Amino acid sequence: MKLHLLLPVLTSLFSSLLATLPIPELHFEEKIFEDDNTDITCSFRYTENVEVNLEITQGNITLKDCNQKRGTQTNNVFYTNRTCTVEVTMEMDNTDFLCDAYFKTESEPKKMYVQREPTITDCPNKLVWVEGEENSFHCKATGYPVPTVTCKKDQAIYQEGTKHKTWRNMTGNYTCKAINFDSDSKIVEVFVQCKYPHIGGSGTLY
Numbered sequence: 001m002k003l004h005l006l007l008p009v010l011t012s013l014f015s016s017l018l019a020t021l022p023i024p025e026l027h028f029e030e031k032i033f034e035d036d037n038t039d040i041t042c043s044f045r046y047t048e049n050v051e052v053n054l055e056i057t058q059g060n061i062t063l064k065d066c067n068q069k070r071g072t073q074t075n076n077v078f079y080t081n082r083t084c085t086v087e088v089t090m091e092m093d094n095t096d097f098l099c100d101a102y103f104k105t106e107s108e109p110k111k112m113y114v115q116r117e118p119t120i121t122d123c124p125n126k127l128v129w130v131e132g133e134e135n136s137f138h139c140k141a142t143g144y145p146v147p148t149v150t151c152k153k154d155q156a157i158y159q160e161g162t163k164h165k166t167w168r169n170m171t172g173n174y175t176c177k178a179i180n181f182d183s184d185s186k187i188v189e190v191f192v193q194c195k196y197p198h199i200g201g202s203g204t205l206y
């Protein structure tokens with residue numbers, strides 16, 4: 001879309017957004033007399049329970065003797081009222097007071113993840129397994145996206161952490177690989193201790 005077409009869309013979007021923004025309102029006492037104290041209230045009402053800070057100013061002076069209250073009116077209207085007391089002087093006559101509302105809203109926290117090549121961690125160089133028992137490779141890897149780790153020897157492929165029954169023919173050197181968009185690998189040497197008599201006899205260490 002060309003910019004001159006986009007601009008009116010943005011402007012109307014912006015003004016409709018502004019129209020939904022709540023505006024604080026100032027209230028004076030009905031009759032104000034010189035040398036008396038008078039209360040000035042700034043009232044901020046909104047359909048959302050947002051935390052708001054109100055500030056009442058006259059020219060460049062911010063009123064100091066104030067207290068702020070928060071509560072709910074009927075129909076889910078939340079209000080914050082700030083009431084300041086001032087001693088009235090004749091100089092205040094026909095001058096403007098203003099109320100500024102500062103409020104903040106915040107999103108849910110959202111974590112950022114940066115693509116990171118895999119690095120194999122906690123992967124022992126050597127494993128000793130007992131024949132007939134259930135064993136698994138323990139080769140953790142860091143990286144993002146979380147890498148998959150497998151250990152391979154010839155045609156046999158084992159998923160890291162997955163238990164499998166141990167046979168004596170599993171003895172050998174395995175290449176453990178962590179893969180996401182990149183890869184890292186490490187050789188793990190596996191020895192299987194034979195418990196049961198076989199061709200090689202009992203107690204043979206392969």
Ligand SMILES: *[C@@H]1O[C@H](CO)[C@@H](O)[C@H](O)[C@H]1NC(C)=O
Pocket residue numbers: 027041042043069071079080081
């Ligand atoms: C807050 O101020 C508004 C406007 O002056 C008033 O109607 C309302 O009663 C006030 N609420 C409280 C709790 O003082």
Ligand SMILES: *[C@@H]1O[C@H](CO)[C@@H](O)[C@H](O)[C@H]1NC(C)=O
Pocket residue numbers: 059060061
């Ligand atoms: C506040 O305004 C008055 C009158 O406009 C001026 O004389 C004074 O210097 C101002 N004070 C500050 C701190 O800006």
Ligand SMILES: *[C@@H]1O[C@H](CO)[C@@H](O)[C@H](O)[C@H]1NC(C)=O
Pocket residue numbers: 156167168169170
């Ligand atoms: C290893 O030995 C087991 C049991 O004898 C057998 O089932 C399996 O096929 C053998 N695996 C390989 C890769 O030779």
Ligand SMILES: *[C@@H]1O[C@H](CO)[C@@H](O)[C@H](O)[C@H]1NC(C)=O
Pocket residue numbers: 171172173189190191206
């Ligand atoms: C693993 O490889 C090393 C180095 O090549 C070799 O010395 C060792 O005997 C191998 N281990 C097994 C169980 O085959």
